[in-house]
Amino acid sequence: xxxxxxxxxxxxxxxxxxxxxxxxxxxxxxxxxxxxxxxxxxxxxxxxxxxxxxxxxxxxxxxxxxxxxxxxxxxxxxxxxxxxxxxxxxxxxxxxxxxxxxxxxxxxxxxxxxxxxxxxxxxxxxxxxxxxxxxxxxxxxxxxxxxxxxxxxxxxxxxxxxxxxxxxxxxxxxxxxxxxxxxxxxxxxxxxxxxxxxxxxxxxxxxxxxxxxxxxxxxxxxxxxxxxxxxxxxxxxxxxxxxxxxxxxxxxxxxxxxxxxxxxxxxxxxxxxxxxxxxxxxxxxxxxxxxxxxxxxxxxxxxxxxxxxxxxxxxxxxxx
Numbered sequence: 001x002x003x004x005x006x007x008x009x010x011x012x013x014x015x016x017x018x019x020x021x022x023x024x025x026x027x028x029x030x031x032x033x034x035x036x037x038x039x040x041x042x043x044x045x046x047x048x049x050x051x052x053x054x055x056x057x058x059x060x061x062x063x064x065x066x067x068x069x070x071x072x073x074x075x076x077x078x079x080x081x082x083x084x085x086x087x088x089x090x091x092x093x094x095x096x097x098x099x100x101x102x103x104x105x106x107x108x109x110x111x112x113x114x115x116x117x118x119x120x121x122x123x124x125x126x127x128x129x130x131x132x133x134x135x136x137x138x139x140x141x142x143x144x145x146x147x148x149x150x151x152x153x154x155x156x157x158x159x160x161x162x163x164x165x166x167x168x169x170x171x172x173x174x175x176x177x178x179x180x181x182x183x184x185x186x187x188x189x190x191x192x193x194x195x196x197x198x199x200x201x202x203x204x205x206x207x208x209x210x211x212x213x214x215x216x217x218x219x220x221x222x223x224x225x226x227x228x229x230x231x232x233x234x235x236x237x238x239x240x241x242x243x244x245x246x247x248x249x250x251x252x253x254x255x256x257x258x259x260x261x262x263x264x265x266x267x268x269x270x271x272x273x274x275x276x277x278x279x280x281x282x283x284x285x286x287x288x289x290x291x292x293x294x295x296x297x298x299x300x301x302x303x304x305x306x307x308x309x310x311x312x313x314x315x316x317x318x319x320x
Contacts, residue, residue: 001025002025002026002027003020003025003026003027004027004029004039004041005017005020005026005027005028005029006029006031006033006037006048007028007029007030007031008030008031008032009030010050010055011050011051011052011055011155011158013155016153032066032070033046033048033066033070033073033074034062034065034066034069034070034073035073036073036076036077037073037077038077038080039077039081040081041077041081041083042081042083042084043083043084043085043086043201044074044077044078044083044084044085044086045086045088045197045201046070046071046074046085046086046087046088047088048066048070048074049063049066049067049070049088049119049122049123050063050066050119051090051119052158052159052160053115053116053119053159053160054159055158055159056116056118056119057115057116057118057119060117060118061118063118063119063122064118064121064122066122067119067122067123067125067126068122068125068126068129071087071125071126071129071130072129074087075129075130075133075137075139075141078133078139078140079133079137079139083140084140084141084142084201085130085139085140085141085142086141086142086143086144086197086200086201087126087127087130087141087142087143087144088144088146088197089123089126089127089143089144089145089146089208090119090120090123090145090146091145091146091147091148091210091212091249091251092110092116092119092120092123092246093108093110093120093123093124093127093145094106094108094109094110094145094246094249095108095109095110095111095120095244095246096109096110096111096244096245096246096247097109097246097248097249100248100250101214101216101250101251101252102210102249102250102251102252103210103252103254103255104145104207104208104209104210104252104255108124110124111244114243114244115243115244116244127143127208130143131143134206140206141206142200142201142203142205142206142209143206143207143208143209144196144197144200144208144209144211145208145209145210145211145212145251146193146211146212147186147187147188147210147211147212147213147249147251148160148161148162148185148186148187148188148212148249149187149188149189149190149193149212150162150163150187150188150189150190150271150272150275151189151190151191151271151274151275151278152190152274152275152278153190153278154275154278154279156279156282156283156286161185161187161219161222162187162226162272162275163279164176165222165223165226165227166226166230166272166275166276166279167279167283168234169226169227169230169232169234170230170232170276170279170280170283171283172232172233172234173234174234174235174236174237175223175226175227175234175235175236175237176237176239177219177220177223177236177237177238177239178238178239178240178241178242178245179219179238179239179240179241179242179245180220180238180241181218181219181220181223181236181238182218182219182220182247183218183219183245183246183247183248183249184216184217184218184219184247184248184249184250185216185217185219185222185249186212186213186214186215186216186217186249186250186251187213187215187217187222187268187271188211188212188213188264188266189213189264189266189268189270189271189274191265191266192213192264192265192266193211195262195265196209196211196256196260196262196264197211199256199260199261199262200256200260200262203259203260205255205259205260207255209255209256209259209260210251210252210253210255210256211251211253211256211262212250212251212253212264213251213264213268214250214251214252214253215268216248216249216250217268220236223236224236225268225269225272226272226276229269229272229273229276230276
C-alpha cells in the first residue's frame with residue numbers, strides 16, 4: 001500500500017516521520033489543504049488542524065479555514081476519485097458538556113464566540129460538511145471524535161496537560177493548574193488512538209464514533225500521578241481558571257465497542273511511563289547538544305533559548 005503524507009509542519013516536525021522518508025511506498029508532500037490538491041487515492045485520513053489550544057488560538061482564522069475550506073477540498077478530492085474519508089473530529093464538539101459521560105447523540109454546549117470557538121465550531125462545521133457530502137454526493141465518510149491523547153513524539157512546546165506536567169516535573173519547576181484542579185479529563189495513549197482510527201476506517205459504520213479512554217481523572221490528581229512517577233519535588237500551583245475550560249470530559253465508548261470492536265488497551269501508568277522516557281530523552285538531547293529539532297532543522301544556541309522561552313509561555317495555557 002502506498003501512502004502520501006500532506007503536511008505544512010505548522011505544528012508537526014519532520015523528525016516524527018523521518019524514518020519513513022526514502023521508503024518506496026511513502027511520499028511526503030508539503031501542502032496546505034486550504035488549497036485544492038489533485039492526487040489519486042483510495043482512502044483519506046483528514047487529520048489536519050492544530051489541536052492544542054495555544055496553537056489553534058495563535059491564528060484562529062487559519063484554524064477555521066483549515067477545518068472548513070480544507071475539509072471542503074478534502075471531500076471534493078474524495079468525490080472526484082471515489083475515496084473514503086475519515087475525518088478526525090474532536091471531543092471539543094461537546095464543548096463544556098452538560099451531559100456526562102458524553103455519547104455521540106449529545107449535541108454539545110459550545111460558546112460560538114469564545115476563545116476556543118475557532119476550533120470547536122470549526123470541527124462542528126467540518127462534521128456537517130462530511131455528512132452533507134455523504135448525502136448529496138454519496139461520499140463515504142467516517143467521523144472519529146477524538147478525546148485527549150498523549151504519547152511519544154508530542155512537541156515539547158505542545159502546551160497541553162500531559163506534556164506540560166511531565167516537562168515541568170522533569171525540570172523540577174512548579175506544576176501549573178488553572179482553576180481548582182477539579183475539572184476532569186480522560187487520557188488515551190496514542191497507539192490506542194491509531195488502532196481506533198484504523199478500525200473505524202475499515203468498518204462499515206458511518207455515524208460519529210467516540211475514540212477515547214473512559215478512565216477519568218481530575219487535573220489535580222493527574223498532576224500528582226505524574227509528579228509521583230517522576231519523583232520530583234515540584235510544587236503544584238493554582239492559577240486563575242481559563243475561559244470556557246470544559247469542567248468534565250469522559251467518553252461513552254459503547255458505540256466504538258459495538259460497531260467497530262475497539263476499546264483502549266494501554267493502561268495509564270504504562271502509557272505515562274513511556275511518554276516520560278520520551279521527554280527525558282528530548283530534554284537530554286536539548287541540553288547535551290544545546291539545540292533540538294523544532295521543525296525539521298537544526299537550532300542554534302540562540303534558537304534553543306528562544307524555543308525554551310516559547311515553551312515557558314505556552315505552558316501557561318495548559319487547558320484542553
